[in-house]
Amino acid sequence: MTAATNAAGFPILSLITWLPLVGCLVMMMVRGDEATVASNARWTALWTSLLVFVLSLVLWVRYDPSEAGFQFNEQVAWLPEYKVGYSMGVDGISILFVLLSTLLTPICILSAWEVIQTRVREFMMSFLILETMMVGMFAATDFVVFYVFFEGVLVPMYLIIGVWGGPRRVYSAIKFFLFTLTGSVLLLLALIAMWLQAGTTDIAVLLHTTFPAGMQNWLFLGMFASFAVKLPMWPVHTWLPDAHVEAPTAGSVILAGVLLKMGAYGFLRFSVPMLPEASAVFAPFMFTLSVVAVIYTSLVALAQEDMKKLIAYSSIAHMGVVTIGIFTFNVQGISGALFQMLSHGIVSAALFLVVGVIYDRIHTHEIARFGGLGDRMPSYALVFMVFMMATNGLPGTSGFVGEFLVMIGALQVNFWLALLGGMGMILGAAYMVYLYRRIIFGRITRDDLRHILDLSPREWAVFAPLIVLTLWMGIYPSSFSNYFDATVGAMVQQHAAALGGASKLAGILPAAGGITP
Amino acid sequence: MNWTLALPEIVLSCIGMAILVFGVLRKQDSTLLSTMFTIGGFLIAGLLVLTRTSGFGFHGQFVADPFSAFNQILILSGAALSSILALDWNRTQGIARFEFPVLMLFSTVGMMIMAGASNLMTLYLGMELMSLALYVLAAFARDDLRSSEAGLKYFVLSGLASGLLLYGISLVYGFSGTMDLTALRELLVQPENASPGLVVGIVFVMVGLAFKVSAVPFHMWTPDVYEGSPTPVTAFFATAPKVAAMSLLLRVMGTSFASLVGAWQILVVIVSIASMLLGAFAAIGQTSIKRLMAYSSIGHMGYALIGLAVGTSDGVRGTLVYMVIYVFMTAGTLGCIMAMRRNGRAVEQIADLAGLGSNDPALAMAMAVFMFSLAGIPLMSGFFAKLYIFLASVQQGLWTLAIIGVLTSVVGAFYYIRVIKVMYFDPPAQRFDPRPPSLSFVVAATGLFTGFFFLLPAPVVAAAQAAANVLFR
Numbered sequence: 001m002t003a004a005t006n007a008a009g010f011p012i013l014s015l016i017t018w019l020p021l022v023g024c025l026v027m028m029m030v031r032g033d034e035a036t037v038a039s040n041a042r043w044t045a046l047w048t049s050l051l052v053f054v055l056s057l058v059l060w061v062r063y064d065p066s067e068a069g070f071q072f073n074e075q076v077a078w079l080p081e082y083k084v085g086y087s088m089g090v091d092g093i094s095i096l097f098v099l100l101s102t103l104l105t106p107i108c109i110l111s112a113w114e115v116i117q118t119r120v121r122e123f124m125m126s127f128l129i130l131e132t133m134m135v136g137m138f139a140a141t142d143f144v145v146f147y148v149f150f151e152g153v154l155v156p157m158y159l160i161i162g163v164w165g166g167p168r169r170v171y172s173a174i175k176f177f178l179f180t181l182t183g184s185v186l187l188l189l190a191l192i193a194m195w196l197q198a199g200t201t202d203i204a205v206l207l208h209t210t211f212p213a214g215m216q217n218w219l220f221l222g223m224f225a226s227f228a229v230k231l232p233m234w235p236v237h238t239w240l241p242d243a244h245v246e247a248p249t250a251g252s253v254i255l256a257g258v259l260l261k262m263g264a265y266g267f268l269r270f271s272v273p274m275l276p277e278a279s280a281v282f283a284p285f286m287f288t289l290s291v292v293a294v295i296y297t298s299l300v301a302l303a304q305e306d307m308k309k310l311i312a313y314s315s316i317a318h319m320g321v322v323t324i325g326i327f328t329f330n331v332q333g334i335s336g337a338l339f340q341m342l343s344h345g346i347v348s349a350a351l352f353l354v355v356g357v358i359y360d361r362i363h364t365h366e367i368a369r370f371g372g373l374g375d376r377m378p379s380y381a382l383v384f385m386v387f388m389m390a391t392n393g394l395p396g397t398s399g400f401v402g403e404f405l406v407m408i409g410a411l412q413v414n415f416w417l418a419l420l421g422g423m424g425m426i427l428g429a430a431y432m433v434y435l436y437r438r439i440i441f442g443r444i445t446r447d448d449l450r451h452i453l454d455l456s457p458r459e460w461a462v463f464a465p466l467i468v469l470t471l472w473m474g475i476y477p478s479s480f481s482n483y484f485d486a487t488v489g490a491m492v493q494q495h496a497a498a499l500g501g502a503s504k505l506a507g508i509l510p511a512a513g514g515i516t517p
Numbered sequence: 518m519n520w521t522l523a524l525p526e527i528v529l530s531c532i533g534m535a536i537l538v539f540g541v542l543r544k545q546d547s548t549l550l551s552t553m554f555t556i557g558g559f560l561i562a563g564l565l566v567l568t569r570t571s572g573f574g575f576h577g578q579f580v581a582d583p584f585s586a587f588n589q590i591l592i593l594s595g596a597a598l599s600s601i602l603a604l605d606w607n608r609t610q611g612i613a614r615f616e617f618p619v620l621m622l623f624s625t626v627g628m629m630i631m632a633g634a635s636n637l638m639t640l641y642l643g644m645e646l647m648s649l650a651l652y653v654l655a656a657f658a659r660d661d662l663r664s665s666e667a668g669l670k671y672f673v674l675s676g677l678a679s680g681l682l683l684y685g686i687s688l689v690y691g692f693s694g695t696m697d698l699t700a701l702r703e704l705l706v707q708p709e710n711a712s713p714g715l716v717v718g719i720v721f722v723m724v725g726l727a728f729k730v731s732a733v734p735f736h737m738w739t740p741d742v743y744e745g746s747p748t749p750v751t752a753f754f755a756t757a758p759k760v761a762a763m764s765l766l767l768r769v770m771g772t773s774f775a776s777l778v779g780a781w782q783i784l785v786v787i788v789s790i791a792s793m794l795l796g797a798f799a800a801i802g803q804t805s806i807k808r809l810m811a812y813s814s815i816g817h818m819g820y821a822l823i824g825l826a827v828g829t830s831d832g833v834r835g836t837l838v839y840m841v842i843y844v845f846m847t848a849g850t851l852g853c854i855m856a857m858r859r860n861g862r863a864v865e866q867i868a869d870l871a872g873l874g875s876n877d878p879a880l881a882m883a884m885a886v887f888m889f890s891l892a893g894i895p896l897m898s899g900f901f902a903k904l905y906i907f908l909a910s911v912q913q914g915l916w917t918l919a920i921i922g923v924l925t926s927v928v929g930a931f932y933y934i935r936v937i938k939v940m941y942f943d944p945p946a947q948r949f950d951p952r953p954p955s956l957s958f959v960v961a962a963t964g965l966f967t968g969f970f971f972l973l974p975a976p977v978v979a980a981a982q983a984a985a986n987v988l989f990r
Contacts, residue, residue: 148896
């Protein structure tokens with residue numbers, strides 16, 4: 001289907017990736033007093049990111065969902081003597097994440113419109129650079145290019161947390177940087193080992209390269225170090241609550257919306273398809289960590305006094321569900337994981353925006369400072385309700401589809417896995433409803449809340465697309481799952497074939513190939 | 518006797534002497550002019566290096582090949598960048614004398630001779646010429662106690678290292694009967710010729726060279742000399758002499774003693790690991806940015822030595838690429854450090870950088886690029902330097918080196934990003950004085966190289982490959 005991919009003959013993925021940097025250049029050239037520069041930076045950033053989003057819709061329209069492989073391929077020689085090329089392409093796994101990144105960036109820029117008053121230009125530049133890194137990472141089809149973008153994300157995010165963050169921003173920024181870097185460098189070693197083994201870093205080739213079983217285990221551990229920190233999995237999750245609490249709202253949104261998906265994306269793109277035997281060996285280990293994450297972080301979330309921390313811990317729990325889904329190695333599990341990632345990308349991003357709305361007015365995340373907001377802010381209460389229900393997995397919202405599919409997938413592996421993983425849904429409902437009650441219901445007792453204003457038109461503009469998407473994904477999920485069905489199907493088949501008659505997985509494999517909805 | 522092979526060195530020496538005469542005869546201050554002439558001399562020498570033919574000269578004492586050309590060009594670049602940096606600095610610090618560029622020039626001649634040495638005696642002569650000029654340069658701010666201390670310290674310790682090197686050379690000569698690098702290589706192909714005395718000699722030679730690249734445990738002089746010397750001299754110390762000494766290590770170990778790799782590889786591995794560890798951990802507690810850079814350079818030499826420890830053509834290529842990237846990012850960082858001046862006085866505490874991000878966004882951005890690059894964060898050149906090195910070491914199964922290397926780079930990242938934290942997250946301190954254009958030029962040029970190396974790495978890598986192939990014919 002190459003005719004349908006790059007028919008126009010222009011490198012659409014590179015354009016989406018690098019266009020934000022052009023926006024940065026424009027901003028750098030503006031001269032004038034601070035107010036001019038700031039307003040110019042805001043508009044340039046918004047228009048650039050909107051343009052990028054519109055361009056990325058071309059992918060949405062022109063992508064051929066029946067094809068499992070990479071589409072919109074681009075290839076330029078980069079380090080020819082090492083057989084490393086700057087190559088780009090999207091398949092069913094990555095295309096929706098590219099869209100998620102391009103969607104959330106303008107929303108973040110819009111949400112930071114009035115809040116960020118210091119060094120506006122630098123803030124907007126950081127966001128556009130971050131967009132380049134995120135899109136480049138999801139669109140890269142070369143391992144080295146992927147790695148470059150994967151680590152490159154650290155730089156703008158470090159600055160966003162550290163410059164525009166809360167009181168403990170320095171500690172959080174450095175912790176974020178060092179945690180993720182430690183994991184990443186071990187991924188680099190795994191990358192180099194695979195590179196030398198396969199002689200190339202083209203992901204499409206690596207996907208069909210068989211690595212020796214002994215080597216696979218080490219490679220898996222190297223990748224695990226990186227992706228588990230990024231995801232984050234228990235017990236290396238501790239950077240996330242700190243980073244979330246201190247980051248400015250827009251930073252939290254992109255962190256929860258896209259950056260957390262990078263780890264899961266790494267597992268799906270590299271660990272599972274390239275190292276099938278090691279993945280099977282480590283699956284019980286991954287399940288254990290995921291179940292612990294789901295239950296432990298949900299309980300921790302229940303006890304939080306800080307709204308952002310609560311949502312941060314709930315993110316870890318939700319990502320635990322994602323890893324359960326990925327390592328079931330069946331169509332339902334992996335599709336569910338992907339759907340859950342997308343849903344979480346939208347819903348948790350929206351929840352951080354919801355917190356941001358009242359933070360902008362009262363300047364605190366402390367739950368006890370609020371109460372009875374429903375009286376003064378009815379629209380806000382409604383928006384909050386939608387996303388609270390979505391994160392709980394209420395049927396009809398996006399959260400339901402992903403969790404439901406993961407549970408189906410998990411049931412085929414092990415009843416207890418499904419049961420314990422499903423505990424997250426119950427506990428999630430508990431802490432979210434409890435949070436909602438404390439913030440929205442009751443009577444207003446604080447004086448400063450008596451004059452709090454409801455959502456402004458700008459805030460409606462931020463929330464409207466997210467609400468639409470949440471409901472759309474919940475009511476008609478196949479318009480999204482359609483994109484990754486073929487790719488996931490091919491991946492599961494290949495995984496089963498790679499394991500062949502491996503007896504240790506006899507219980508899982510028939511189910512993986514057999515049940516198709 | 519093919520003396521034209523040494524034409525770049527000869528021409529550069531003649532230019533140096535001419536500048537000396539010119540400086541003495543001219544009555545007014547001629548620092549600016551002699552610096553310009555020196556930089557012109559570097560350019561001419563560079564062109565001559567690029568255009569000369571390959572071969573042996575002076576009865577095998579001197580060699581011109583892609584390997585020596587690669588290193589000589591890099592040495593000249595480092596020296597030229599340092600001379601430009603020195604222009605304004607020496608004037609404002611009141612140490613502007615026309616001898617300064619001349620000393621740099623002669624030191625550079627010594628380094629070029631080192632890079633082109635194919636005989637242990639040539640090697641020694643080149644190194645002494647380099648060191649003699651460096652002693653004076655380190656103590657050039659003669660009214661400053663720290664500078665005098667730096668000069669003296671470097672003189673004493675470097676003299677000791679030279680003695681060790683000379684002793685090693687005499688042992689090698691005594692047990693093999695030759696000082697010619699090619700002859701040594703042919704001799705040592707037969708393992709029975711590798712007598713214990715010769716191996717001891719090799720160790721001494723290695724110690725002498727390790728001192729010059731400031732690898733642990735021969736690094737003790739580095740922080741004090743870096744801190745005490747005038748900053749342009751620090752920039753010079755951190756770039757050109759490192760390249761010269763590293764090229765000698767590669768040539769001597771990689772060709773002459775290549776057959777004895779089993780004997781010296783473990784030493785290089787230990788020195789490399791020790792340098793990486795010390796460079797990473799000792800830098801954490803530093804408050805002076807110049808001392809920080811000293812420990813950083815120790816760490817970087819540890820990474821570069823991995824390429825030697827690997828002992829393959831890929832490893833040597835990795836080291837050469839590493840040196841190129843290292844020279845440019847280090848020169849740029851020291852350029853930024855030189856911009857740290859308040860009311861005409863140089864300040865060099867890390868805390869003095871506070872709020873640079875809002876006081877001088879351009880300088881802060883350049884410094885951030887260098888810091889991320891030194892830390893090895895992708896898209897900056899420093900990442901590619903490490904990538905080539907780790908690639909070579911994993912290829913040869915040296916996993917210990919690779920794992921320690923990546924982990925120490927995380928520790929190193931801690932103090933590099935702390936500098937960025939001070940610049941961007943801390944409340945602004947008093948502004949720095951306006952930057953002189955010469956300094957902005959160096960910072961911009963090296964910053965562009967560091968930030969955009971990823972766009973076109975192929976030429977540098979190809980040149981390094983050609984140079985590395987010479988050693989593994």
